[in-house]
Amino acid sequence: MGNIYLFEIIVTCWVLLILYAFLRVVHVIWWRPNYWEKLLRRQGIRGTSYKLLRGDIVEIKASMMEAHSKPMSGLSHHITPRVFPFFHDLMQKYGKVCMTWIGTKPRLIIGEPEVIRSILGDKKNDFVKPPQNPLVDILQRGIATLDGDQWAKRRRQITPAFHFDKLKGMMPAFSTSCSEFINVWTKLATLEGSCEVDVAAEFQNITGDVIARTAFGSSFEEGKKIFELQKEQAILVIEAYYSLYIPGLRFVPTRKNSRRYKLDNEIKATIRDIIRKKEKEIENRSELRGTDFLGLLLDECKQQSDNCMTIEEVIEECKLFYFAGKDTTANLLTWTMVLLSMHLNWQEKAREEVLRICGKKSPDFESISHFKIVPMILNEVMRLYPPVCNLYRYSKRKTSIGGITIPAGIEILLVMLSLHHDPNYWGDDVEEFNPERFSEGVARSSKDNQNQIAFYPFGWGPRICLGQNFAMMEAKMALAMILQHFSFELSPSYTHAPRTVITLQPQYGAPIILHQL
Template identity: 60%
Template sequence: MEEYYIFKLLAISSALLLLYPLITVVHAIWWRPKRIEKQLRQQGIRGTSYKLFHGDIREIKKCTGEAWSKPMTLDHRISPRALPFFHEMLQKYGKLSVFWNGTRPRLMVGDPELMRLILADKNGHLVKMPLNPLTSMLQLGLSILEGEPWAKHRKLITPAFHLEKLKRMVPAFETSCFGLIDRWKKLISPQGSSEIDVAPELQNLASDVIARTAFGSSFEEGKMIFELLKELTKLVHESFQKIYIPGFRFIPTNKNKRRYNIVKEINAILRDMIRKKEEAMRINGDSGNDDLLGLLLQCKEESDTDNNNGLTIEDVIEECKFFYFAGQETTATLLTWTLIVLSMHPDWQQKARDEVLHICAKRTPDFEAINQFKIVPTILYEVLRLYPPLTSLYGHTHQKTNIGGLSIPAGVDLALPMLLLHNDPNYWGEDVEKFNPERFSKGISKATKDQIAFYPFGWGPRICIGQNFAMVEAKMALTMILQHFSFQLSPSYAHAPCTIITLKPQYGAPIILHRI
């Protein structure tokens, strides 16, 4: 009889072992999504219904494909094209709605007060949205850290962006801008004109600025990193639109192999740059903290000395990659859309030029001159409103969270479509779709009716650490371009904003430049 019970127990245990994987899968792809959907519905949150396994991924891909299939009219109502699925969700379900990224619920939040509460989270309930191993390749440095490691890294890196540091970087900005101006002048005869796609030109400019100010090298020395990051961006965006099957990254497909080879190549280049920098610091006997790489290496040496678990060599490499990508991409995108928009609005182009010539004449602007501008910064802010480099920000609840009276279950992605908020007439007025820099004439806090609804660099403790760097660089570049050229859209320009990590002109930015 005892043997019978032992046999029965073993049989039940074996059955449970066989059923456990099945139960786990069913829980992940059905019970859990449906339970979260019910909890959100009970709070009045509308949206799409969960579809087994793929969620809304097919609909998102179809919606995006249709929106990007042809250019739009030459205006600033870009949300239906740049964020087509989010725009559609807003029209159907309002500013708070849920849709599905595979089996994961994604809560779209379009209310500025809720956005502010989410971005200002200090209790650690909200974290970066987890990505699969292929799409996470561009989440680098500070962008992937949480909690104490993030706080420590942020504290170590922040001094590189202090006002005094930025002042000392202005000559490097000038050198890079002079290179751009000279290159364009060679393409245009005196009093002549030439058509140039300014998008890659301004990417090269931003790349050169980053290379000089952060790593003390010229663009040519860092060119390979930028080209590799550009290729990796395309591969990451492609994988972002597909359902990820666990373990797929280990399958040696051509694209998988290329993704990992790119990362290896970038790491090898940066290791060599770090080796050269460390050698120069040792030979010259200086601290090396005049650029970001030197500052990071100084932090590493200090942490090695007092054993406080500070920066490792791998940390330095990741921070370098993050600054390379984020610093170059954000400013290049802002400047590209600024030239496009000022080509569409020649009256504002002339107002900006008049201000620049009044303050600087043909002299190269210094830090003090840049701070005297009134019109130029309002133009840049208005471009950031209409064409923010990052059209959306994302978060994730790793535990049950209460935000503004909403109870959000653990495991929910949060999508904050900044572009939709920047185009909401409830906050910006009936002229929301018009280019009107004057709305920022009294500062950002008074640009909207009742509350701040302007988050191009994020908000709260994780606000972009390099925003002042980006704005000084953009002001310097725009000023020098206005001093030497007037510009207009080429007849070949097609207005087609699209979101590929950042907001890009799908068919480039061909502009006709005139020497003045």
């Protein structure tokens, strides 16, 4: 009897366990998505309907593939339909606040400036960084992925490395890297007075060299391995992002999973070796104060021994600095060269300013601070072609915003690119390249001068990008030195085809003809 009773208990437990698992699955894939959809639609939010398990992932991927299968016709700056075809069509059909589905979860697409400003500002604690697919998160786990007290602590630890006095100390590294590529381009152009270069590829190397010097005090050759590994890693991350993730999938030893983890281990090992060298360098020269990013971080660790970052945390911040610092500035400079090749009058205005302030001398911290036209041009380029085209947030708790009640667990897509191209805030000439918009600064650039959120290439609010001053200083110096030595125009082989691979890039490169001055 005892054995029969025990058997009945075991069977009952298994039945209950199976029933619980079944109900849990039904809840996740059917009841909860339908509840969310009804809740949002009752509040007037329109969009696509939930499709079991997959949502709109197939349609999003198909629209991207179709858009990227052919270049744009002409040289139009109306790029949103090509860069984000699915989301652009959705907003055109359903409005600036609408919904789509990523797997079993709704994603709110938001293009209303007031709502965006609130999400990034006073509601920042309600809307946090979304939980990542672990195969996406592997790219970097630095400050950009943290929230709450962890984020606040890390921000305090890293901020000193980006103070203006520290950036000023990095200017020689900027100048050295820029001088080297100017010399290379000059040699290419010497024989015939001109040459053609793919500036998209060139700027990846140039900003890579700058990052290597300013991050680790090393040459580009020492950091080149990291750049190449991160480039391959980014492609695998994009693929994982647009795929349905099943919990536990990261542990399956597929060929791509194995490659993802191998890349991550190689990147960490390379940075760890550089950290060891830097620590020995600091030990051997006790008077040394850090002038590069890694040195500054290790300095902070020595000064805050009871509250410092671990080596693994330093590695993650170096990975983020390497990836974000290289790609964003490289693409900003690439699109700047492309647009100044399209608009030669602004190229000449910028050159006149640089020669008037600097002559033929390499720009320094003081001269760069006197530029007016150059930053106007860079801001207008970032309006039309922002390096990062959108921001993601996640509702941590039930909250109300813009008259909408949003339950916990909803992903939010803030469409920076669409807002930058919205005629309601930039006028009927929104798709025209016009740096005059920024003649009175960023705060008074859009039609609604009180609505500064209409322009946010570096984010907004407390989480605004720490590296924005670094990126702008690097871009100003590189552009100024190019203008001092070359005039340039688009190559006949240039094909206009912007697309996103983490950052906004020209799909077929950016061949530019340089003419030596």
